Amino acid sequence: KSLLFLGAGVVIHFIHSNEMKDMGGLRKYLPITNLSFLIACLAIAGIPPFAGFFSKEEILLAASHSNQIVYWVALFTSGLTAFYMFRLYFSIFWNKPTEVHNHHGEGPVSMKLPLIILAICSIFAGFIPFGKYVSSDKTALESHFDIMFSIAPVAIGILGILLAMWMYKNESDRAEKISLSLGGL
Secondary structure, eight states: OHHHHHHHHHHHHHHTOOOGGGOOOGGGTOHHHHHHHHHHHHHHTTOTTSHHHHHHHHHHHHHHHHOHHHHHHHHHHHHHHHHHHHHHHHHHHSSSOOOOOOOSTTOOHHHHHHHHHHHHHHHHGGGSOGGGTOOTTSSOOOOOOOHHHHHHHHHHHHHHHHHHHHHHSSOOSHHHHHHHHTTTO
């Protein structure tokens, strides 16, 4: 999440606006921010091997063992998270090209270096068994990984990403047509 917020700050600093309607096609102008934002979106969507995959799997596995309703709601919202994060990614870095009047570039090293560090952490932090080092009672927490269990959450995340890509990667009226067809919902 910190990588997403920092990336959003770089984008806002570059565009001088926090309105998504003023953004699009920024991958050409902000290559480091584009890549780090993509990594952050993949992580928060729970795509392996990014850090968010490991925490999402633990949460979903715990929910499936304790309350099936909570599990199914969490599974749905994990797909929804993947969709809306990639809606954001494609709307900012792809979609319609933005007219850029900026001459200061992506930003100083003080903005880019934290993006790079956080992107590296988003890629590799999931492999660190934090539960063995940090717990509420100083007892190591057992983590469980079940490849068969992970199929549904990862597939739903990928489905959310693909749906966002179809709707928002290129400028189109698909999202508006779907929105209008749903009426008040």
